[in-house]
Amino acid sequence: MPIDESAYDRRRLRQWLAGEARAEGVSRRDMLRLAAAAGVLTTLAGRPVRAYADTPAPGSGIVKPLPPELFTIRGTNAETNWSALRGTGLHTPVDRFFVRNHTSTPLLDEASWRLKVWGSGLRGAPGLDRAVEFDLHDLRRLPSVTLDAFVECAGNGRSYFTSQQGDTVTGTAWTLGAIGSARWRGVRLSQVLRLAGLTRHAVDLQPRGLDDEYVTGGVNLGRVRRPLPVAKALDDVILAYEMNGEPLPHDHGHPVRVLVPSWVGISNIKWVGDIEVSDQPLYSPWNTDFYRLFGPSHPAEGSAPITRQTLKSAFETGSGAAFDAGVRHRLTGRSWSGAGGIRRVEVSTDAGATWRRADLHDRPRPATWSRWSLDWRPTTPGPTALLARATDTTGRTQPDTTTPNTQGYLFDAVVRHPVTVVDRPAT
CATH class of the missing domain: 2.60.40.650 (Immunoglobulin-like)
Structure with missing residues (x-):
């Protein structure tokens, strides 16, 4: 049954502000230190902090060629030039599919790759050391599903806030090329979770990538991860291992990525290495400090975490x-x-x-x-x-x-x- 996403978002926001969501890997002290280094002053749980934006590091760290007729390079990211999509059909060719990286593209060996599923929302797998493991062969043996879906950065179109509206914003100055649509093939995440021992007490899950740890404002935030409600995961999320009929390329999540249809790009974790399934609400910087709306037209503590694209x-x-x-x-x-x-x-x-x-x-x-x-x-x-x-x-x-x-x-x-x-x- 599809989740009521707005109700979920509001509930998670209240729980996080009340200190009821568990912040795996990031201390409250580090969160406040990071926030103090940054952007626009807001009020968070009664304390003054700053909302911050991600700033791409110098150098792309991207594997595939980035010819200027196809891409505009933006730090660690590559934006697709829209003129390069004319006549390409419904699916964006891999050679012109945009790249959004927090650090650099890792080169992972599919033969040694493992997906670890663990946490208090599973039977008998509370810790990462007791995870249920799947390799790529295990996933390919399961019934596959194929779907057409776009992946789009939440900041796509960001530059127009300034150029058209005169607003001051922070972050990568995308025009409209931080999107691509492909035909993805993989296995339903719901099936993997049930094989791992999902219980009725599970409320959130958190996929985490295998790219390098992300450091900003002097704080190491660890590897990119973002919670999802279990109800969404059981609805239409897949673990994708093919893109446009070919194995996933390195820049797009090889060997396996999370594909969350219609949700903002950060939900679609690339190079997924483990998934925590929790019977408690989960927190990461990517659903609290990042990917919420701050500003005069939004609540003082920020909006609920953003989910669906616009x-x-x-x-x-x-x-x-x-x-x-x-x-x-x-x-x-x-x-x-x-x-x-x-x-x-x-x-x-x-x-x-x-x-x-x-x-x-x-x-x-x-x-x-x-x-x-x-x-x-x-x-x-x-x-x-x-x-x-x-x-x-x-x-x-x-x-x-x-x-x-x-x-x-x-x-x-x-x-x-x-x-x-x-x-x-x-x-």
Whole structure:
């Protein structure tokens, strides 16, 4: 049965603020020390601390080639250039799928890889030393499931808070290329949990990656990990070992990653090495200090941890592209939502003065995007802006502006895409 995510988020926030959630591996002292090094002053459980944002380290640490026509490198991350997606089909090719790393891509040997499942929410496996282990062969012997789903960083579109709205935010200055959609194959996490001895007392689970420990503000936060409610894990989460019909590449989680459809990218832990299953609420920096909303429009202690992605649209053309006047052009793009499928996309070619409905090329489906197109014959030379505005199957439409938050998460407003119409002389 699907979980009531908003109720879960609110409950976990109250429990964490009350000190009822267990903070494995991070002390309260370290948390406050880290917070004091950082960003915007907020109030947390009655004490003044600062919300902080992750800052990519110098050097990418990424294995695959990053040619400039496909990617914009942003510290340890690589953003896909949207013009590189034109004509690529529903699934993003691996060679142009964005990369979000906290440190650097580890090179793991699949033959020696093991997944350890442990914790107080299992029968007889309270500690990591008594974990139930699965190797890749064990997972491949189980019934597999294949699904189409996007993975998107929670900060995708962050730069538009500043460039379009004048808001000050922190974090990696993504445009709209921190997303990719693929066909994933793996095993349902629910099946693995039941084989490991899941009990009815389990409430949270926490996958943890095998990449390097993450250090920020002078504090070692350990390996990347983020709790999930057990109800979500039993619903649609998979342990993926293939991407677009091939074994997972190193940059995308080889040999196994967690795939959480429609949720923010941090939930989709790459290079998963262990999963703690707990009969108590769990805490990590990635669901309290990170990936919550802070700012004047949000509660003083911050919002509940963010889960589902929001609604966005993007054109498959470069910013500042030139279009010949008097010539018919085919504008293409994609829209997506964490809440459902895409029902309608409207496009403006005159900076929002008028709108026309685009042709959709994919049926509305949850967890993945829909491609669309519109013919345009510009007549007036000069600068203009292309705008795309999507409506999803829940009835939500992209707004003109997004309520700001200090870390620049979940930007969902209509993006102004600058282009120029040129009147080329006849030859």
